[in-house]
Amino acid sequence: MSRSxxxxxxxxxxxxxxxxxxxxxxxxxxxxxxxxxxxxxxxSDAPAMFIVDRGEDRDPWRKGRPRGTLKGEPAxxxxxxxLDFDREWRVRELxxxxxxxxxxxxRVLDYLQREDLVTKNDDRYVVTDWERLLRQxxxxxPFPGDSHTARFIEPRGIETFLAKVAEDASxxxxxxxxxxxxxxxxxxxxxxxxxxxxxxxxxxxxWGLRPNDAAPNVILVEPESTxxxxxxxxVPSSAGYRLAAPAQVAxxxxxxxxxxxxxxxxxILWMTDNEKTWRRG
Numbered sequence: 001m002s003r004s005x006x007x008x009x010x011x012x013x014x015x016x017x018x019x020x021x022x023x024x025x026x027x028x029x030x031x032x033x034x035x036x037x038x039x040x041x042x043x044s045d046a047p048a049m050f051i052v053d054r055g056e057d058r059d060p061w062r063k064g065r066p067r068g069t070l071k072g073e074p075a076x077x078x079x080x081x082x083l084d085f086d087r088e089w090r091v092r093e094l095x096x097x098x099x100x101x102x103x104x105x106x107r108v109l110d111y112l113q114r115e116d117l118v119t120k121n122d123d124r125y126v127v128t129d130w131e132r133l134l135r136q137x138x139x140x141x142p143f144p145g146d147s148h149t150a151r152f153i154e155p156r157g158i159e160t161f162l163a164k165v166a167e168d169a170s171x172x173x174x175x176x177x178x179x180x181x182x183x184x185x186x187x188x189x190x191x192x193x194x195x196x197x198x199x200x201x202x203x204x205x206x207w208g209l210r211p212n213d214a215a216p217n218v219i220l221v222e223p224e225s226t227x228x229x230x231x232x233x234x235v236p237s238s239a240g241y242r243l244a245a246p247a248q249v250a251x252x253x254x255x256x257x258x259x260x261x262x263x264x265x266x267x268i269l270w271m272t273d274n275e276k277t278w279r280r281g
Contacts, residue, residue, distance in 0.1 A: 074104035151216035152209035
């Protein structure tokens, strides 16, 4: 091949199958790719070219045990630990911190290695890119998932509601969504507040909320268990009420309606610029 021809060539990563997370990583590196399922992204300046198409998001040729996902409480516990803490992990440390079972932890780590979301050095695991891990988790386990939700109205508005819950030391809860994101990266005034609670009935009664499906300003979300990962590593807001961890809030917003995905992207920008603030050592 001549030098001029070589300079115009477009390097392309080709494989039988490229997973979504691998395709994201290639895109971030500015690399073109294609696989046999029809996933294609080829970009060139000279000659000007942009070709993109969507194929499979699961390997159709994979045999045996399913490839797995990050859906479900055990996977969420492992993922949140990997996101909330910036460290190298021995498996036993990750099990202790996450609260997931041995089997679940190994299954999640095996899946994340295949997706190039964690790497293993000797006996330690480390996250390769927390943002890609967050996005993969958000896709696999969309908000609110299997959680029960109920809609209410606080007649005097969101600020009154937040002042009320800030004074409540007896009800387990964690604020998520736009209101929580506004603590770190204000995007726009929130129209409703989402709150994780251990019991919708009890919380609604304690806070004096009225059921309202038509125009709610408070949405209560009840996970399947009272010690669910949504209540792990909460942080205090400047006003005194508890917020879900930034990684949880961002994941929830990316799956939300209306402008919420844009709010999630705005929060991720803040998380990128302030990683040492929200990821513990």
